[in-house]
Every structure is written in C-alpha cells, then in structure tokens.
Amino acid sequence: MTTIVEATGLTKRYGKVTAVDDATFAVRAGTITGLLGRNGAGKTTLMHLITGQEFATSGSIALLGESPVENAGVLQHTCFIKESQRYPDDFKPKHVFATAPRFFANWDSAFARELINEFRLPVDRRIKKLSRGQLSSVGVIVGLASRAPLTIFDEPYLGLDAVARQTFYDRLLADYAEHPRTVILSTHLIDEVADLLEHAIVVDSGRVIIDSSVDALRADAATIAGPASVVDQATRSLTVLHREALGGFVSVTVTNVSDDDRRAARDAGLEVSAVSLQQLIIRQTGGAPDHHTHSTLTEEASR
Amino acid sequence: MDDGRPIFLQIAEQIENQIIDGTYGEGGQVPSINEFAAFHRINPATALKGITMLVDTGVLYKRRGIGMFVADGARDRLLAERRERFGTEFVRPLVAEARALGLTTDQLTEMIRKEAP
Numbered sequence: 001m002t003t004i005v006e007a008t009g010l011t012k013r014y015g016k017v018t019a020v021d022d023a024t025f026a027v028r029a030g031t032i033t034g035l036l037g038r039n040g041a042g043k044t045t046l047m048h049l050i051t052g053q054e055f056a057t058s059g060s061i062a063l064l065g066e067s068p069v070e071n072a073g074v075l076q077h078t079c080f081i082k083e084s085q086r087y088p089d090d091f092k093p094k095h096v097f098a099t100a101p102r103f104f105a106n107w108d109s110a111f112a113r114e115l116i117n118e119f120r121l122p123v124d125r126r127i128k129k130l131s132r133g134q135l136s137s138v139g140v141i142v143g144l145a146s147r148a149p150l151t152i153f154d155e156p157y158l159g160l161d162a163v164a165r166q167t168f169y170d171r172l173l174a175d176y177a178e179h180p181r182t183v184i185l186s187t188h189l190i191d192e193v194a195d196l197l198e199h200a201i202v203v204d205s206g207r208v209i210i211d212s213s214v215d216a217l218r219a220d221a222a223t224i225a226g227p228a229s230v231v232d233q234a235t236r237s238l239t240v241l242h243r244e245a246l247g248g249f250v251s252v253t254v255t256n257v258s259d260d261d262r263r264a265a266r267d268a269g270l271e272v273s274a275v276s277l278q279q280l281i282i283r284q285t286g287g288a289p290d291h292h293t294h295s296t297l298t299e300e301a302s303r
Numbered sequence: 304m305d306d307g308r309p310i311f312l313q314i315a316e317q318i319e320n321q322i323i324d325g326t327y328g329e330g331g332q333v334p335s336i337n338e339f340a341a342f343h344r345i346n347p348a349t350a351l352k353g354i355t356m357l358v359d360t361g362v363l364y365k366r367r368g369i370g371m372f373v374a375d376g377a378r379d380r381l382l383a384e385r386r387e388r389f390g391t392e393f394v395r396p397l398v399a400e401a402r403a404l405g406l407t408t409d410q411l412t413e414m415i416r417k418e419a420p
Binding site for chain 2: 031032169170173174176177178195196197198214215218219266267269274
C-alpha cells in the first residue's frame with residue numbers, strides 16, 4: 001500500500017506551546033482515516049501542516065512524497081474543508097460552486113447539484129446570512145463533489161443536525177466506494193464515524209498515541225466484568241486501561257486481549273463485552289473530560 | 304452491528320446465517336461489497352475483508368466482473384460447523400448458568416424436554 005501523507009518527527013511550536021509533538025505517522029492512500037482526539041489535542045495544526053499552511057518547527061511532512069509548503073503541484077490534489085472556512089463578503093453558495101471547478105480537476109457539478117438538493121441549501125443567499133448548519137453544508141458539498149485524491153474534513157458538521165450528518169456519512173461512503181480516494185476525517189464525534197473508518201490516528205496533547213487499523217483496535221480491547229478476584233486473575237497479564245469497582249464487582253477495560261483470553265474469561269463465568277472506539281479513546285486520552293483526568297494512572301497505581 | 308468482535312467477522316457471520324436460513328441460495332448471487340458497505344454503513348474495506356474471509360473458506364466464490372456467489376454444498380458445511388460449535392457456544396454456558404442457579408442435570412434435562420418435546 002502506498003502512503004499519501006507521511007510525517008516523521010513532526011513538531012510545531014507556537015512560542016512555549018507545543019501543538020504537535022514529535023508526530024510520526026503515515027496515511028495510506030485509498031483509506032478513510034480518522035484523525036481523532038480531544039479539542040486542543042493538535043488535530044487542526046496537524047491538518048495545517050499536512051496541507052502546507054504552516055511550517056513545521058522540526059521534523060518533516062510529505063504529501064504525495066513532497067513537501068506541501070507552497071507546492072501547488074501536490075496541493076492541487078488536495079481539498080481541505082476547514083471548520084472555519086471564510087468566503088469573500090458578497091459570496092453566495094452558487095459562486096463557491098461556480099469557482100470550484102477551477103480548483104478541483106475532478107469536480108462533479110451534477111453530483112454537487114444533487115447534494116445541494118439533499119442538504120436543502122439556498123444557493124442564492126449571501127453566505128453571511130446562512131445559518132451555521134447551512135455554512136457547514138457548503139463545505140461538505142465542496143469536499144464531496146471535489147473528489148480530490150486527498151480530501152480532508154476538519155470537524156465539517158458544526159451546526160448540522162443529525163439528519164444532515166447522516167446524509168453526509170451516507171454520501172461519503174457511497175461516493176468513496178464508487179470513486180476510491182483518500183479521506184481524512186477529523187472529528188470528536190467518534191461513535192458516529194467509527195464504522196466508516198478503516199484507520200484511526202489518535203492525538204493527545206500533540207502526540208500521536210494511536211496509529212492503528214480500527215479492526216485491530218476493536219479486536220484488541222474488551223471490558224471484562226465480574227467478581228473482583230476472578231477478574232483480576234483473568235486480566236493479570238493484560239494491559240489495564242481502566243478499572244471500576246462496585247462493592248466486590250469490578251469492570252476492567254483491557255487491551256492486548258487475544259481470543260484465548262476472551263474464552264478463558266467467559267469460561268471463568270465473567271462477562272466479556274465490546275469497547276467502542278469512543279470508549280477506548282476516552283480511556284487512552286485521559287478519561288472523561290471532567291474530573292477523571294488521572295483515572296488511568298491512579299487505577300494502575302492502586303493495583 | 305456491534306457485539307465486540309471485529310465488524311468484518313460479524314459481516315461474514317451474518318452472510319453465513321443468511322445462507323443457513325436460505326436467504327441466499329446455493330449458486331445464487333450475494334450483494335456487492337459496496338451494497339453491504341452502504342447497508343451497514345461501514346467502510347467498504349471492512350465489508351471486503353468479511354467477504355474475502357468467506358471466499359477463503361470456500362463459502363462464496365468470485366466470478367470475475369460479475370460478483371460473488373454461494374458455493375455448492377456451502378449450507379451443509381456451515382450447518383455441520385455450527386452443530387459442532389453448538390456444544391461449547393450454547394450448551395456449556397447453559398449448563399454453567401443452571402449450576403449457578405442450583406438446578407440439577409435432571410431438572411435441566413426436564414426443562415429442555417418441556418421446551419422441545
């Protein structure tokens with residue numbers, strides 16, 4: 001498999017803040033790859049680096065084998081849909097769609113028209129007057145209809161309701177199946193997109209902490225629950241991410257779980273269940289957004 | 304689609320189930336990878352992996368440029384496999400639960416007779 005994006009020791013500092021910290025990863029061509037992580041984890045900075053809108057402080061980034069900075073040759077194969085895309089003041093959506101073919105060689109205007117209908121986008125209204133959701137759908141339509149070899153969506157759904165988001169996911173999947181290309185989807189709505197992703201890159205505090213196929217991640221993790229002594233015995237040799245206790249009953253989230261481990265746990269009368277990608281990432285990026293920040297560490301220490 | 308195992312395994316198992324229940328007859332065509340992907344809202348690569356697994360085990364076969372078909376004898380082979388696994392997957396947990404509730408083997412047998420005379 002060829003890679004379309006390759007980062008090696010990529011680092012970006014703004015003064016004292018390290019937004020991207022020694023990131024090494026590759027995005028395989030032809031995949032839908034999720035770029036996941038909490039707000040402020042460094043996702044957007046990474047996407048700016050990938051598309052040459054920022055200089056790396058150190059390390060390297062290659063897009064189609066070349067540095068993307070001021071490199072029109074590789075950037076013309078890229079469509080980057082930003083969360084906060086700005087348009088000229090008097091622009092209407094129809095102007096955006098009319099100029100798009102100049103930027104995107106594969107632009108499909110019939111497909112764009114279909115999407116405009118589906119998203120019920122008023123193309124003749126000034127962009128300034130659009131609702132947040134309508135503004136997002138402009139970006140989504142451009143991203144889909146551009147059919148760029150590398151399409152990057154940065155939180156593309158702000159203000160989109162559940163129906164419109166589902167339309168986006170369905171259209172993305174169907175069009176990707178017909179016109180294979182590379183899609184990077186940056187999002188914190190992990191549960192919604194988990195099944196669309198082939199690969200996940202998870203960033204936390206600027207560092208890449210997971211770079212794995214989604215299948216492997218799911219196969220690798222489980223929650224095992226039952227009487228404390230039995231669970232602890234069964235999970236002795238596994239990596240414990242999280243442990244919750246209720247009296248003598250515990251529920252432990254573990255990784256590095258093999259099929260044999262699962263079977264052994266079931267045979268011991270324990271309950272073995274799935275960990276969603278979202279749960280797994282929450283466990284690995286420092287717990288729930290509130291006060292559980294150090295739960296992993298403290299639980300590990302108390303064992 | 305979510306019981307903890309990789310999705311491609313669940314896809315493969317669902318197709319097997321539909322071969323067993325006759326939804327897909329032997330020699331008949333199964334939906335395309337893109338159709339499976341769209342229906343289950345999953346990545347086409349995942350659907351492909353599930354189908355490839357069934358091709359590797361001889362349940363499905365590929366006709367280039369046309370699609371995927373159910374192999375002859377696939378249903379019988381799947382049934383035989385499932386019957387073999389029935390003991391460990393269904394009977395064993397049943398017995399374990401019966402023990403936990405203090406039911407004797409005789410009582411359990413009696414209950415099974417009642418359900419399936």
